[in-house]
Amino acid sequence: MTMQQALAENNFTPFPGISAQVYSRKDFEAVRDIVYDIAGIVLPPGKATLVYSRLAPLVRESGQQTFARYIDMIRKDDGERRKTINALTTNHTFFYRESHHFEHLANVTRPMLMAKAKAGKPVRIWSAGCSTGEELYSLAMTLLGPDKREARAFLDKDVMILATDLADHAVAGAKAARYPYEALKDVPPDLVRTWVKKVDDEAHIAPELCGMIRVKRLNLLGPWPMQRGFDVIFCRNVMIYFDQPTKDRLVARFADQLLPGGHLYIGHSERVGGDAQNIMSLVGSTIYRKGKA
Numbered sequence: 042m043t044m045q046q047a048l049a050e051n052n053f054t055p056f057p058g059i060s061a062q063v064y065s066r067k068d069f070e071a072v073r074d075i076v077y078d079i080a081g082i083v084l085p086p087g088k089a090t091l092v093y094s095r096l097a098p099l100v101r102e103s104g105q106q107t108f109a110r111y112i113d114m115i116r117k118d119d120g121e122r123r124k125t126i127n128a129l130t131t132n133h134t135f136f137y138r139e140s141h142h143f144e145h146l147a148n149v150t151r152p153m154l155m156a157k158a159k160a161g162k163p164v165r166i167w168s169a170g171c172s173t174g175e176e177l178y179s180l181a182m183t184l185l186g187p188d189k190r191e192a193r194a195f196l197d198k199d200v201m202i203l204a205t206d207l208a209d210h211a212v213a214g215a216k217a218a219r220y221p222y223e224a225l226k227d228v229p230p231d232l233v234r235t236w237v238k239k240v241d242d243e244a245h246i247a248p249e250l251c252g253m254i255r256v257k258r259l260n261l262l263g264p265w266p267m268q269r270g271f272d273v274i275f276c277r278n279v280m281i282y283f284d285q286p287t288k289d290r291l292v293a294r295f296a297d298q299l300l301p302g303g304h305l306y307i308g309h310s311e312r313v314g315g316d317a318q319n320i321m322s323l324v325g326s327t328i329y330r331k332g333k334a
């Protein structure tokens with residue numbers, strides 16, 4: 042049996058021009074296991090090409106000749122392992138994605154949060170798996186609304202939006218709060234007028250709004266250092282990369298972090314399963330409220 046046949050038989054398609062000595066099925070599986078153990082991200086065999094193309098530049102940069110050597114290196118070197126994980130996250134996102142969530146936030150959740158803020162109670166929101174911040178700023182603009190004077194009800198009070206992601210480049214992008222102006226095309230124009238400054242072809246998010254935001258690196262699978270008591274959690278299009286036990290554990294932890302009556306917004310293909318089903322009620326399309334209906 043040729044090497045090519047052996048690889049094909051193992052459901053692993055070798056890449057034209059790439060020797061199995063450089064990148065083999067065993068290498069793919071080793072990377073798959075490392076990424077799963079650290080980040081919970083599932084890489085099925087069909088992602089072998091993606092793993093190659095995302096990691097080949099890192100392998101080259103590291104000076105290693107083969108993936109096997111590079112894998113030995115990432116087992117020992119925390120910094121290099123972190124680069125590998127960064128490279129294998131998928132950070133696709135855009136402003137006002139799944140707009141019905143922002144409509145619900147504006148019409149249902151926001152009035153409750155405004156009453157809370159006006160009463161001097163803390164308001165806490167979390168964008169978990171925020172990627173480069175498009176979700177975060179869509180959320181923040183929606184919360185503040187188009188009227189700057191009305192927004193003082195939040196800005197002058199104890200209101201904080203936490204945004205977290207595992208990938209360093211995503212966290213850096215979210216902190217920078219600058220986007221191509223064109224990227225805001227789906228955001229309601231009155232929100233853009235109030236909270237965004239156009240500088241050449243760039244959108245700069247207003248510093249006032251950024252003042253209520255904290256962006257941090259956080260692995261959702263690890264410990265969560267923040268206190269419980271969130272009013273709203275957005276975790277959208279993150280759990281699609283996880284297997285069912287990881288999803289169920291994560292949703293149960295989100296439910297635990299929410300205040301009674303708090304809202305959880307998840308991605309269009311996701312759902313609340315496991316134990317959390319007993320304490321979360323579906324109140325809209327992929328929108329859950331803590332408490333039984």
Ligand SMILES: C[S@@+](CC[C@H](N)C(=O)[O-])C[C@H]1O[C@@H](n2cnc3c(N)ncnc32)[C@H](O)[C@@H]1O
Nearest residue numbers: 080130132133134170172207208260261277278
């Ligand atoms: C496809 S993006 C979703 C962004 C945004 N929530 C949205 O819906 O547009 C998924 C994000 O989840 C992050 N992610 C994946 N695994 C993670 C983990 N274990 N902990 C924290 N973030 C993770 C990735 O880095 C990526 O930025």
